[in-house]
Amino acid sequence: MGIIERIDTPKTKAKAKTTAKKTASKKPAVDLPLNQILKMDCVEAMKSLPDESVDMVFADPPYNLQLGGDLYRPEGGQVDAVDDAWDQFDSFAVYDAFTKAWLKEARRILKPNGSLWVIGSYHNIFRVGASLQDLGYWILNDIIWRKANPMPNFKGTRFTNAHETLIWASKSEKAKYTFNYRAMKNLNDELQMRSDWVMPICGGQERLKRNGVKAHPTQKPEALLYRVMLATTNKGDVVLDPFFGTGTTGAVAKRLGRHWIGCEKEDNYCEVAEERIEAALPLDESELKTMQSPKAKPRVAFGTLVETGYLKPGTELCSKNRKFKAKVRADGSLLWNGHEGSIHKIGATVQDAPSCNGWTYWYYDDGKELRQVDNLRQTYLLATEP
Amino acid sequence: MGIIERIDTPKTKAKAKTTAKKTASKKPAVDLPLNQILKMDCVEAMKSLPDESVDMVFADPPYNLQLGGDLYRPEGGQVDAVDDAWDQFDSFAVYDAFTKAWLKEARRILKPNGSLWVIGSYHNIFRVGASLQDLGYWILNDIIWRKANPMPNFKGTRFTNAHETLIWASKSEKAKYTFNYRAMKNLNDELQMRSDWVMPICGGQERLKRNGVKAHPTQKPEALLYRVMLATTNKGDVVLDPFFGTGTTGAVAKRLGRHWIGCEKEDNYCEVAEERIEAALPLDESELKTMQSPKAKPRVAFGTLVETGYLKPGTELCSKNRKFKAKVRADGSLLWNGHEGSIHKIGATVQDAPSCNGWTYWYYDDGKELRQVDNLRQTYLLATEP
DNA sequence: CATATCTTTGAATCACCAT
DNA sequence: GATGGTGATTCAAAGATAT
Numbered sequence: 001m002g003i004i005e006r007i008d009t010p011k012t013k014a015k016a017k018t019t020a021k022k023t024a025s026k027k028p029a030v031d032l033p034l035n036q037i038l039k040m041d042c043v044e045a046m047k048s049l050p051d052e053s054v055d056m057v058f059a060d061p062p063y064n065l066q067l068g069g070d071l072y073r074p075e076g077g078q079v080d081a082v083d084d085a086w087d088q089f090d091s092f093a094v095y096d097a098f099t100k101a102w103l104k105e106a107r108r109i110l111k112p113n114g115s116l117w118v119i120g121s122y123h124n125i126f127r128v129g130a131s132l133q134d135l136g137y138w139i140l141n142d143i144i145w146r147k148a149n150p151m152p153n154f155k156g157t158r159f160t161n162a163h164e165t166l167i168w169a170s171k172s173e174k175a176k177y178t179f180n181y182r183a184m185k186n187l188n189d190e191l192q193m194r195s196d197w198v199m200p201i202c203g204g205q206e207r208l209k210r211n212g213v214k215a216h217p218t219q220k221p222e223a224l225l226y227r228v229m230l231a232t233t234n235k236g237d238v239v240l241d242p243f244f245g246t247g248t249t250g251a252v253a254k255r256l257g258r259h260w261i262g263c264e265k266e267d268n269y270c271e272v273a274e275e276r277i278e279a280a281l282p283l284d285e286s287e288l289k290t291m292q293s294p295k296a297k298p299r300v301a302f303g304t305l306v307e308t309g310y311l312k313p314g315t316e317l318c319s320k321n322r323k324f325k326a327k328v329r330a331d332g333s334l335l336w337n338g339h340e341g342s343i344h345k346i347g348a349t350v351q352d353a354p355s356c357n358g359w360t361y362w363y364y365d366d367g368k369e370l371r372q373v374d375n376l377r378q379t380y381l382l383a384t385e386p
Numbered sequence: 387m388g389i390i391e392r393i394d395t396p397k398t399k400a401k402a403k404t405t406a407k408k409t410a411s412k413k414p415a416v417d418l419p420l421n422q423i424l425k426m427d428c429v430e431a432m433k434s435l436p437d438e439s440v441d442m443v444f445a446d447p448p449y450n451l452q453l454g455g456d457l458y459r460p461e462g463g464q465v466d467a468v469d470d471a472w473d474q475f476d477s478f479a480v481y482d483a484f485t486k487a488w489l490k491e492a493r494r495i496l497k498p499n500g501s502l503w504v505i506g507s508y509h510n511i512f513r514v515g516a517s518l519q520d521l522g523y524w525i526l527n528d529i530i531w532r533k534a535n536p537m538p539n540f541k542g543t544r545f546t547n548a549h550e551t552l553i554w555a556s557k558s559e560k561a562k563y564t565f566n567y568r569a570m571k572n573l574n575d576e577l578q579m580r581s582d583w584v585m586p587i588c589g590g591q592e593r594l595k596r597n598g599v600k601a602h603p604t605q606k607p608e609a610l611l612y613r614v615m616l617a618t619t620n621k622g623d624v625v626l627d628p629f630f631g632t633g634t635t636g637a638v639a640k641r642l643g644r645h646w647i648g649c650e651k652e653d654n655y656c657e658v659a660e661e662r663i664e665a666a667l668p669l670d671e672s673e674l675k676t677m678q679s680p681k682a683k684p685r686v687a688f689g690t691l692v693e694t695g696y697l698k699p700g701t702e703l704c705s706k707n708r709k710f711k712a713k714v715r716a717d718g719s720l721l722w723n724g725h726e727g728s729i730h731k732i733g734a735t736v737q738d739a740p741s742c743n744g745w746t747y748w749y750y751d752d753g754k755e756l757r758q759v760d761n762l763r764q765t766y767l768l769a770t771e772p
Numbered sequence: 773c774a775t776a777t778c779t780t781t782g783a784a785t786c787a788c789c790a791t
Numbered sequence: 792g793a794t795g796g797t798g799a800t801t802c803a804a805a806g807a808t809a810t
Contacts, residue, residue, distance in 0.1 A: 062783095063783055063785095064785090065783060065784070065785060066785045067783095067784060067785055067786095068784090068785065068786080069786095071784065071786060072739075072740060072741065072786095072800095073781095073800080073801070074743075074799080074800040074801055075800095075801085076737055076739035076740070076741075076742065077780080077781085079781090079782085079784070079786090080781075080782080081783085081784070082783050082784080087783085092519060092520065120783095121528075121783060121784095121785095122515070122525050122527065122528035122553070122785090123525075123783085123784095123785060125512070125515075125528075126511070126512045126513075126514070126515025126516045126519065126553075127512075127515075127516045127519070128512075129508070129511075129512025129513075129515070129516075130478075130512045130513045130515075130516040133478060133512065133513070134478060139508050139509075139512075140544050141508065141544050141545045141547065142507075142508040142511075142551070143545065144530050144532070144549055144582065146530070146532070146582050147782090147803095148803075148804085149782080149802070149803040149804055150580070150782075150802075150803085151781080151782045151783085151784070151801085151802080151803095152578055152782095152800090152801040152802050152803090153578060153784080153786060153800090153801080154784085154786060154800055154801055155784095155786035155787065155799075155800055155801095156567040156578070156679070156786080156787095156799075156800055156801085157565060157567070157786045157787075157800090158526050158527050158565060158784090158785095158786070159527045159529065159554075159570070159578075159579050159580060159581045159617075160578045160579065160580040160581060160801090160802080161527065161581050161783085161784065161785095162580035162581045162582055163530055163580075163581055163582050164783080165528070165551075167508070167512075168545075179543060179544060181542040181543070184545070192538055192539060192542070192545075192546045193545050193546065194536070194545060194546045194548035194549075195545045195546060195547050195548045195549055196530065196532050196548055196549050196582070200803085200804075201782055201783095201803095201804090202782085203781075203782070203803095203804065203805065204804075204805055204806085205805090207781095207782090214781095214782090217782095217783070218782095218783050231545075301573060301574045301575040301577075302573075302575055303572060303573025303574060303575070304573070304585075304609075306573070307573065307585075307609040307612045307613055308585070308586070308607075308609045309592075309608070309609070312669075312673075313669050313670075313673035313674070314669060314670055314672070314673035327672070327673070328673070329672075329673055329674075329675050329676060329677075330569075330616060330642065330669060330673055330674050330675070330676055331566075331568075331569035331570075331572040331573055331616060331676035331677060332572045332573045333572040333676065333677045335672075335675075338768075340677050341677075342572065342575060342576050344575075344576075345576075383586065384534035384535060384584075384586040524785080525785080526785090559785085562787095562788090567800095577801095577802075578801070578802075580802095679799085680798090680799065680800095685797090685798090687797095728796080728797075728798095729798095730796080730797060730798060731796080731797090741796095741797090741798080741799095742798085743797090743798050743799055743800075744797090744798075745798070745799085746798095746799085746800090
């Protein structure tokens with residue numbers, strides 16, 4: 001590390017016979033600062049690199065969160081907000097200019113068949129997506145990272161923000177991008193990998209700390225980068241990350257046998273990243289699979305059956321012996337004798353029990369006989385699961 | 387249907403006494419073409435409607451990027467046929483002009499506290515999202531419709547496109563938008579509703595056909611609209627859909643006791659939609675009810691419990707772990723360690739917290755066990771409510 | 773040592789009314 | 792517009808502490 005290494009730019013991904021048009025195939029070997037952090041602004045850093053020299057750019061740019069005042073949890077604690085200076089922009093126009101500047105340089109240094117990944121939230125991802133389309137990138141997929149354990153919405157004011165969005169784009173419409181279809185299908189138990197990926201947020205041992213506090217406010221999970229790199233790069237490829245932070249991209253690249261280049265302005269992030277990547281060990285292919293593919297367990301809420309028409313609002317549910325009868329309402333709550341609540345809660349109430357499994361307690365009349373509500377759930381699952 | 391109906395613009399959501407600031411409350415009743423399809427271009431249709439007159443706009447715009455043609459072609463947008471990227475940019479510019487045109491009219495007719503929903507895919511959603519931010523809309527959530535049964539990627543060239551994206555936005559940053567938190571929590575088995583919704587695509591009986599072929603290429607499932615409307619509108623609200631298609635929005639609005647207005651140019655879509663909505667059955671009043679948030683329930687002052695004898699002056703309250711003990715006084719104030727104040731204030735003081743909900747923080751001993759003070763409030767409410 | 777309970781925490785555009 | 796009072800509000804996972 002730390003030395004300019006010489007690598008040959010590969011001919012092209014596919015057969016080099018016919019696709020070698022405007023590609024870098026005729027260029028001589030280029031000098032790239034491989035496996036190093038360029039400790040400066042990413043636009044400046046990328047400007048020091050030659051045209052068409054990297055295979056992939058993975059970017060986790062500032063989200064421009066625009067947070068208001070402090071936020072307190074119901075139990076009184078304060079939420080540790082992302083209030084770093086690097087996330088502050090004066091306006092959308094300023095943010096757009098910033099975005100187009102780095103996207104443009106990234107596009108210049110990308111090989112013709114290289115591709116770009118960007119991750120963001122609703123605060124910034126629409127601007128980033130529109131900007132990259134304007135610059136000529138061609139979107140291949142948008143990918144949803146469904147967080148297994150997102151932060152709740154403490155005040156009950158909106159839907160829980162439980163995902164982030166990634167955009168995968170090639171340099172241009174006609175590019176012959178890399179997509180390792182088989183590798184993805186293997187990871188996903190022989191089913192095609194979908195555009196929604198379920199993964200936990202970065203925590204536990206993986207979360208880097210310095211003096212007991214998190215080293216970076218928005219560290220991304222390595223599993224995410226694993227899947228991205230495994231899917232859309234090959235061994236030996238060069239991956240550049242313009243917003244390197246604590247070096248998740250570098251650590252995963254090393255483990256997967258890819259070269260990496262990071263851009264990062266902040267010294268303390270650089271120090272953490274260098275130490276981390278030094279400690280990272282290249283992995284066997286076989287070890288990868290265990291880190292991935294926990295498929296989302298099909299969990300059906302009672303309300304879903306109401307929404308989808310399996311059970312109409314107004315339907316009367318009853319206990320097995322028909323002793324208790326309750327009415328289904330539009331939001332999936334039950335109404336019994338002035339009490340309202342979930343099928344579980346009302347089930348417990350009528351029995352004066354501490355708890356109750358409403359799925360097996362309540363029955364509905366299908367015209368012929370009483371049937372357990374749980375049967376409907378099974379029917380729904382059969383109809384909707386692949 | 388088919389008649390201009392007169393409705394009163396509601397005062398405001400909550401009590402109309404004091405909150406009538408800049409809302410539409412001072413406006414006279416307005417004439418709206420309720421529960422009708424306006425058979426023309428949506429921009430033209432919306433122009434015929436008054437300012438601040440609808441509660442929600444739900445839009446499923448086309449994402450054919452070539453659409454609009456000369457009609458929305460921006461002034462001076464020259465086409466350079468030599469460069470693909472420029473050609474592409476030009477078509478994006480046309481699409482953006484089209485998008486901003488309808489978004490702008492939609493914003494004009496939205497009430498100050500109304501909200502907008504748009505659904506799209508990666509082809510168009512980034513442009514729509516950036517455009518609506520530019521126009522002053524304030525994004526509240528992006529929602530992922532995770533398709534339970536998406537179409538596979540037959541060629542194995544990309545990830546299976548298994549989701550679509552919805553954006554939920556208020557008219558402006560400060561708007562007091564409607565969000566039926568409790569109803570959503572009910573639908574989701576007592577967990578906060580997240581930003582990723584799993585639902586099957588529209589098929590089976592629900593999929594409308596004409597002469598054996600599907601009546602509309604992108605018919606949305608009613609379950610999706612059901613959740614959208616239940617979450618962000620109230621009964622009696624007016625929902626406008628600028629791209630009505632075969633009328634999913636109208637059918638669900640009718641079922642849920644909302645008014646609807648559709649815009650649709652194509653005659654055969656209109657015919658299918660009218661027939662469909664005619665057949666849709668509205669829910670009964672009782673079925674429509676959803677659980678209220680505590681906010682909407684009558685407030686009980688702590689002192690009332692003391693006055694009415696539910697809690698005697700001199701009673702000792704304590705925190706859950708019995709660590710802190712405070713004494714109830716005759717006026718409903720608490721005394722702890724020389725400090726006096728409301729249950730909330732003293733709760734905050736003992737915890738050294740910025741705020742505290744005293745109802746849930748303090749417990750009393752009923753002789754057998756510790757019970758939350760909030761239980762007493764519920765008891766009081768049950769005893770005094772009709 | 774095993775199990776149970778408590779504590780901490782994560783990219784968050786996070787209340788509302790009266791004065 | 793600013794301030795202050797009332798009171799509404801959380802899910803999953805990991806780690807620490809208690810039984």
